[in-house]
Amino acid sequence: MDRGDMSRNVRAIRHRAARWAVRAGRAASRRLGPRAEFGLERALLKRSWRHLEPARLQKYLVAGYQSPLINLQSILARHHLVNQIAGDRFKDLERSELEFAVARNRQMRAEQKRLGAKAGQRDKSAKEAFATVMADGGTIFMDRWRAELTGLTGNRISVLEPACGSANDYRYMAQCGLIDHLDYRGFDLTAANVSNAVDAFPGADFRLGDALDIDAADASFDWVVVHDLFEHLSPAACERAISEVCRVSRSGVLVSFFHMADIPDHIVTPLRSYYRNRLSLDRTREAFLTHCRSVDAIHISRFAADEFGLKRYYNSLAYTFIVQK
Ligand SMILES: C[S@@+](CC[C@H](N)C(=O)[O-])C[C@H]1O[C@@H](n2cnc3c(N)ncnc32)[C@H](O)[C@@H]1O
Numbered sequence: 001m002d003r004g005d006m007s008r009n010v011r012a013i014r015h016r017a018a019r020w021a022v023r024a025g026r027a028a029s030r031r032l033g034p035r036a037e038f039g040l041e042r043a044l045l046k047r048s049w050r051h052l053e054p055a056r057l058q059k060y061l062v063a064g065y066q067s068p069l070i071n072l073q074s075i076l077a078r079h080h081l082v083n084q085i086a087g088d089r090f091k092d093l094e095r096s097e098l099e100f101a102v103a104r105n106r107q108m109r110a111e112q113k114r115l116g117a118k119a120g121q122r123d124k125s126a127k128e129a130f131a132t133v134m135a136d137g138g139t140i141f142m143d144r145w146r147a148e149l150t151g152l153t154g155n156r157i158s159v160l161e162p163a164c165g166s167a168n169d170y171r172y173m174a175q176c177g178l179i180d181h182l183d184y185r186g187f188d189l190t191a192a193n194v195s196n197a198v199d200a201f202p203g204a205d206f207r208l209g210d211a212l213d214i215d216a217a218d219a220s221f222d223w224v225v226v227h228d229l230f231e232h233l234s235p236a237a238c239e240r241a242i243s244e245v246c247r248v249s250r251s252g253v254l255v256s257f258f259h260m261a262d263i264p265d266h267i268v269t270p271l272r273s274y275y276r277n278r279l280s281l282d283r284t285r286e287a288f289l290t291h292c293r294s295v296d297a298i299h300i301s302r303f304a305a306d307e308f309g310l311k312r313y314y315n316s317l318a319y320t321f322i323v324q325k
Contacts, residue, residue: 022272026234034236038212041237044273045189054166054192061168061228064126065108065314068172069138070101072300072313073256073320077169077225078178080254080322082145084223085154085181093148097141102308107133109312126314142175149177158183160221160248162211162241163229166196167204174201185221187214211241219250219325227256230284232274235266239287246291246325253292253323260284260319281319288323296322 022044029036068074079094111129112122164170164186173179187209188194197206209215211229224245230238245253260279267278285295298320301313 023270026270034240037234038237038240041234042189042210042212045232048271048273054196061165062171064123064130065105067130067134067138068169069134069142070104070108072098072101072105072304073227073318074169074172075101076298076320077227077254077256078173078176081157081159081173081178081182081223081225082149084157084251085178086152087154090148093141093144097145099308100141102304102310104133104138105304105310105314109314139175142172145176145178149181152181154181156181156183157222157251158220159185160214160216160224161186162188162209162214162224162226162245164188164193164197164206166193167200167206169225169227170197170204171200179204211244212237214244214248216248218247220248222249222251224249224253225255226253228258230255230257231259231277231279233277234270234275235268235277238277238279238284242284242287243291246288246323249325252325253288253321255321255323257284257317257319257321258315259317261317278317285321288321292323292325294324296324298322 025040026037029040062068065071068078075097079090079097082090082094108126108129111132112125115125115128159182161170161184165188167186170179170184170186173182173184185205185207186197187207188197189208189210191208194206194208197204211226212233226245230241233241245255257279259277260281262281263278264280264282266280266283269276269278281297285297288295300318300320301310301316304310304313
């Protein structure tokens with residue numbers, strides 16, 4: 001056995017031991033009750049993001065198909081907030097922006113095909129395709145919205161964004177002028193994300209926080225907006241986070257899911273320090289309905305196909321929930 005084999009074996013043994021320790025810890029904490037269970041989950045969630053460099057977090061989920069400039073879920077979330085402020089007077093602009101995003105999604109796929117992306121390299125080729133397709137910056141709708149929203153007199157609303165990352169969606173809410181109409185607060189469990197967000201937007205309200213125990217009074221925000229969090233939580237923590245976002249919202253909650261399907265039960269996949277579950281549409285809807293009045297579930301690839309003739313959205317498991325309190 002050479003040195004390389006030996007260090008690979010040592011790494012494998014370490015990983016296996018760590019996995020075993022986490023499994024044993026999870027089982028023990030479950031027996032001790034929710035406080036211990038969520039305490040351990042919080043510590044593991046923190047650990048799972050801690051090793052990522054701030055510079056990497058800064059770019060995480062803002063390029064490729066996930067860029068809020070062309071990601072249909074991010075765009076629908078912004079439109080939803082615009083609607084709360086200004087009613088439906090911008091329907092035409094909303095449709096044009098969605099058409100633009102669908103066109104760029106199509107171009108990305110064509111470019112990836114041209115690059116000859118093989119399975120396993122799809123993320124890399126999506127980034128390359130994004131750079132090509134968005135060579136013009138892709139911000140034309142940021143400018144069009146800014147022109148409409150600057151000086152607009154409408155309702156002002158308060159918005160809370162748990163798991164806000166490094167201001168991933170916020171930076172586009174700011175660029176398009178939407179933020180001027182919001183009393184916004186974002187929080188995240190990962191300190192590096194919060195400091196990235198504060199550095200980029202010193203005047204904004206970004207702080208450390210935990211979606212399992214939100215530091216806010218009941219009904220203290222008009223809307224809560226969450227992108228891509230619930231799949232990473234254990235089923236118990238997911239229920240807890242759902243009850244928390246419903247508790248602190250006055251009007252409702254808008255949630256983007258990246259891994260949901262029309263299946264009878266959640267498919268639970270624990271990883272070393274977090275989860276990557278495939279959520280059941282019905283079970284998740286029921287969880288919201290124990291706290292809220294209605295749930296409008298949008299299957300994004302069906303929406304893109306029906307409304308814009310897009311044959312394949314990049315993620316067939318993406319759903320957006322608009323939950324009314
Ligand atoms: C997949 S990323 C999504 C980031 C961002 N919302 C987006 O869609 O671009 C998940 C984020 O959730 C944060 N997170 C994980 N568990 C959390 C918790 N219990 N409370 C708050 N944030 C959490 C992580 O730090 C990370 O920023």
